[in-house]
Amino acid sequence: MVAIAAPVLALAAGLSLYAMGDAAVFFYSPAQAAEKHVPAGRTIRLGGLVETGSVSKAADGTVSFGVTDKKASDKVVFKGDLPDLFREGQGVVAQGAFDGAGVFVAREVLAKHDEKYMPKEVADALKKSGEWRGAGSESSTR
Amino acid sequence: MIAELGAFALLLAFVLSLAQFGLSAAGRIRRDAGLRGAGEGASVGAFIASATAFFALMYAFVTSDFSVSNVAANSHSDQPLLYRVAATWGSHEGSMLLWCMALSGFGMAVAVFGKGLPTTLKPLVLASQGALGGLFMAYTAFASNPFVRLATPPVEGAALNPILQDPFMAIHPPFLYTGYVGFSVVFSFAVAALIEGRVDAAWARWVRPWTLAAWSFLTVGITLGSFWAYYELGWGGWWFWDPVENASFMPWLAGTALLHSAIVTEKRGALPGWTVFLALTAFTFSMLGAFLVRSGVLTSVHAFAVDPTRGVLLLTILGIAAGSGFALFAWRAPSLKAGGLFAPISREGALVVNNLFLAGALATVALGTLYPLIRQAMTGEAISVGAPFFALTFGPLMALCLLVLPFGPLLSWKRGDLLGAAQRLFVAAGASLLVGLAWLLVVQPGKGFSAIGVVLGIWLVVGSLTELFVRARVGVVGSGEAWRRLTNLPRGTWGMTLAHIGLGVFVLGAVVETSGRIEAAQALTVGQSLQVGAYTLTLKGVEAVQGPNYTADRGTLLVTGPHGPGGAMTPERRFYPVNRQATSQVAIDAKGPSDLYVVLGEQRTGGQPSWLIRAYWNPWARLIFGGPLLMALGGLISLSDRRLRIAAGARARARLAGEVAA
Numbered sequence: 061m062v063a064i065a066a067p068v069l070a071l072a073a074g075l076s077l078y079a080m081g082d083a084a085v086f087f088y089s090p091a092q093a094a095e096k097h098v099p100a101g102r103t104i105r106l107g108g109l110v111e112t113g114s115v116s117k118a119a120d121g122t123v124s125f126g127v128t129d130k131k132a133s134d135k136v137v138f139k140g141d142l143p144d145l146f147r148e149g150q151g152v153v154a155q156g157a158f159d160g161a162g163v164f165v166a167r168e169v170l171a172k173h174d175e176k177y178m179p180k181e182v183a184d185a186l187k188k189s190g191e192w193r194g195a196g197s198e199s200s201t202r
Numbered sequence: 203m204i205a206e207l208g209a210f211a212l213l214l215a216f217v218l219s220l221a222q223f224g225l226s227a228a229g230r231i232r233r234d235a236g237l238r239g240a241g242e243g244a245s246v247g248a249f250i251a252s253a254t255a256f257f258a259l260m261y262a263f264v265t266s267d268f269s270v271s272n273v274a275a276n277s278h279s280d281q282p283l284l285y286r287v288a289a290t291w292g293s294h295e296g297s298m299l300l301w302c303m304a305l306s307g308f309g310m311a312v313a314v315f316g317k318g319l320p321t322t323l324k325p326l327v328l329a330s331q332g333a334l335g336g337l338f339m340a341y342t343a344f345a346s347n348p349f350v351r352l353a354t355p356p357v358e359g360a361a362l363n364p365i366l367q368d369p370f371m372a373i374h375p376p377f378l379y380t381g382y383v384g385f386s387v388v389f390s391f392a393v394a395a396l397i398e399g400r401v402d403a404a405w406a407r408w409v410r411p412w413t414l415a416a417w418s419f420l421t422v423g424i425t426l427g428s429f430w431a432y433y434e435l436g437w438g439g440w441w442f443w444d445p446v447e448n449a450s451f452m453p454w455l456a457g458t459a460l461l462h463s464a465i466v467t468e469k470r471g472a473l474p475g476w477t478v479f480l481a482l483t484a485f486t487f488s489m490l491g492a493f494l495v496r497s498g499v500l501t502s503v504h505a506f507a508v509d510p511t512r513g514v515l516l517l518t519i520l521g522i523a524a525g526s527g528f529a530l531f532a533w534r535a536p537s538l539k540a541g542g543l544f545a546p547i548s549r550e551g552a553l554v555v556n557n558l559f560l561a562g563a564l565a566t567v568a569l570g571t572l573y574p575l576i577r578q579a580m581t582g583e584a585i586s587v588g589a590p591f592f593a594l595t596f597g598p599l600m601a602l603c604l605l606v607l608p609f610g611p612l613l614s615w616k617r618g619d620l621l622g623a624a625q626r627l628f629v630a631a632g633a634s635l636l637v638g639l640a641w642l643l644v645v646q647p648g649k650g651f652s653a654i655g656v657v658l659g660i661w662l663v664v665g666s667l668t669e670l671f672v673r674a675r676v677g678v679v680g681s682g683e684a685w686r687r688l689t690n691l692p693r694g695t696w697g698m699t700l701a702h703i704g705l706g707v708f709v710l711g712a713v714v715e716t717s718g719r720i721e722a723a724q725a726l727t728v729g730q731s732l733q734v735g736a737y738t739l740t741l742k743g744v745e746a747v748q749g750p751n752y753t754a755d756r757g758t759l760l761v762t763g764p765h766g767p768g769g770a771m772t773p774e775r776r777f778y779p780v781n782r783q784a785t786s787q788v789a790i791d792a793k794g795p796s797d798l799y800v801v802l803g804e805q806r807t808g809g810q811p812s813w814l815i816r817a818y819w820n821p822w823a824r825l826i827f828g829g830p831l832l833m834a835l836g837g838l839i840s841l842s843d844r845r846l847r848i849a850a851g852a853r854a855r856a857r858l859a860g861e862v863a864a
Contacts, residue, residue, distance in 0.1 A: 072562035075595040083591030087584035
């Protein structure tokens, strides 16, 4: 028993430790990202509200928009199709990395299902920056 | 009026669950048949009451009674009937009511179908089930009541989230919840066995049908949910290692491990402690899933109610139920009679290996899901653990598990012949390696991982068939005789083989789709076309259409394949004015097992009007969903095996007791 169990458990633990080092992605709001001096090229999740009036689409399909936590904001560029729920003034989470010029290059943009919904990290970040207005919605999905 | 009836019925169900707990426990302690019978009666009553509450809520939804807060928040009179019905479980409150109904339903099922159960064990199972029911019904009635009235009812409701207005989404929660909650019976059986201090072959035989039923439903529920994500979210993906998906996958893994370890306990009387542990674990992960999904602690691509009070309450319920179960385990497990030692090379040895891999995989999924929460609680830093973590941990563990899988059924109990099994698997090994080599050299040159996946998939399918053929002596006896033997094989064998083949089919689909997916995106004006794989899609036009509660732009694209022009595909972009929300209605054209998948994107303004069209060629995507459905079908076929009937346990007890002792 032990002869079989030990290597399997060791394999599981080893793989987990190895993978956790690489796969854990930190979540920051723009103000936190500035405070932590996130180096260019490191994958993070940037969350906040889409700045009103900041969304512009280039001819090649690249979208750029501002993400703000009302304390700081970052310019995000994304090449691809935005989720149906992406909207100005709503919560958004972008996964990607800052380039050398401090522009956040998103590989993935997540917007939430419900227009009343606010990603938890965004809510927390907005609470921290004193911009929190009211709770999320009662309605839920799945 | 009906809502008040529902609210009353919910409270009644709560009281009857407590009565079920009290009467059954008293009946066991005093060894009183009258009290036991009253406990069983209470369980039937609790189900009738909770079902009444559930259908009262459904009635409020169907009739669009917006004076009920829950209906006003989640429904709209324009919604088609199906989605008014489905909205019943589309909200937090409604889904908890569904959970309660399933919980009491399973309690009643034990009372009604468990005629062969000993009079010592059965009341304890019902008492535990009643206690669980009482906990969740108290939560639903007092903290999450779906029948709360509004003082000033709105004229119109806020409508169900459009993304949930979909036939698959509508039917998937009942399957999922039946699966989740089905494990409560197994949990109760474990609690009862621990109190009795007796886990034997007969106990394992009683537990297996419930495990199989719960597991089959959960499998279907997860598959439907995955299929929904595949075509409704319009990303073409089908599994995101999203915490909400993991929440349903963890009880599935625990249930799968339990399904296999219970066989060892049943046939060999071994691993009693481990099997009981898994029985407790499966429902604990179900409850953890409910907590994770319903408390809003997770950031997920799926959205949920953010309500800390409810989260704390659900965590408390989880703590009470799982805590008392595992405390009982810690106290009583040492007194369980350990089964005899057995050789590592045997059927039971192979099942232990299966359990180790499944438990290891479960641990990594749990770690990846819970670590961000724990870390945030400890340090305040928010992190997310995504697909790469799971690919690196879950992937290799499962690959090894699949590699040893076909050996298991070919080994005999007690002392297996590894060399003999290996010889029989020669064809499977040869076939899968040949295809793998061809894959690596011709189909997808240089893609090592996908070749490994294809090898594993074929190895599973052919290896599982091998066992069937060996048992029927195909090729040894004449074809008529072999056919007779095949059809006479027990349904349990057919079920197992089908489930293992289903797993192989799933692996093939998952690997081929993931490695061979072709994506193309382009803004098209009418008349322009786009190439994806072997197909050309030409935009014929975009028209406005009016749905029951939405307006839509419907694109028409002509498909031209290698065999000339085919049919038209009509993806839609729907706008739900009530929710002020747009959704994509993907068009999928099945080409054999593969899918041509088209999404109509936003209209580009400026110059000639154009639309962003995204198209995917998803090779063998159907197998991703067909495989798990085969697995669930295998589970149901096994369930219909006469040897697994609940009453069979009583007859088997004496016989097996003798066998195990020998």
